[in-house]
Amino acid sequence: MADEKAPTVDELVKKFQAIEKHSDRCKFFHDNFAALATIFRPVHFPKPDEPAVPSEQPVVTA
Amino acid sequence: MPGAINPIQETQIGAVAYLFGITNNGTPIAMTGVASMELDSDDVNLTWKEKENTDTTGNVQNLVQTNFKYERTVKFMPSGANRLTAAGVADAVFTLQNLVVANYKVNTFNGSWRIKPGTKVSLKMDDDASIDIPCEKYVNAAQNTQLTSAPING
Numbered sequence: 559m560a561d562e563k564a565p566t567v568d569e570l571v572k573k574f575q576a577i578e579k580h581s582d583r584c585k586f587f588h589d590n591f592a593a594l595a596t597i598f599r600p601v602h603f604p605k606p607d608e609p610a611v612p613s614e615q616p617v618v619t620a
Numbered sequence: 621m622p623g624a625i626n627p628i629q630e631t632q633i634g635a636v637a638y639l640f641g642i643t644n645n646g647t648p649i650a651m652t653g654v655a656s657m658e659l660d661s662d663d664v665n666l667t668w669k670e671k672e673n674t675d676t677t678g679n680v681q682n683l684v685q686t687n688f689k690y691e692r693t694v695k696f697m698p699s700g701a702n703r704l705t706a707a708g709v710a711d712a713v714f715t716l717q718n719l720v721v722a723n724y725k726v727n728t729f730n731g732s733w734r735i736k737p738g739t740k741v742s743l744k745m746d747d748d749a750s751i752d753i754p755c756e757k758y759v760n761a762a763q764n765t766q767l768t769s770a771p772i773n774g
Contacts, residue, residue: 567720571653575712595717595770596732597653602715 567593581606643725652720655709657696660750664692664729688759692733697748710741710749718768719755732768733757
């Protein structure tokens, strides 16, 4: 099996920006966090299973 | 990508050459995550933190200087093969964490720049949209690498 060369940050960024659906883009961001988070701010790309706006979660009081 | 062609070089005549325009090193200037842009202006200044220590009469007898860094404001117009891709550039700049710049002829402008608060996209009636990004780069390479790395995850 031929060795697959790891994609460069530039290649990942181009792939990332070509993804149209935001939730797919978020998933791709977290699958490639180490590289893409050096370019893009994670707050714009929450993990798919995370609420987009945590402050809108109900407040639990004692 | 700045245009389909490299900027056409100006002609200079005289005893000395001036640095004119925003010039590249032979390869088009690139900013990772910014698919296409037309540079308008770019200012870098060197700064640092300075603490004055005084003697018993209040006169400065010592200066402590730390955190040498370049501060920059880059201004460009978003562009693209069509209006939709140009608009995509304007959206994308808000999501940038760092600005990774390559191919300036003045090498100090190249490298990884931490984006500071205040990225601005200006839409104007009867004019091109423009983008301003304030950013900084620490002179100490190791320090700059740390501060432009991926945020702590978890």
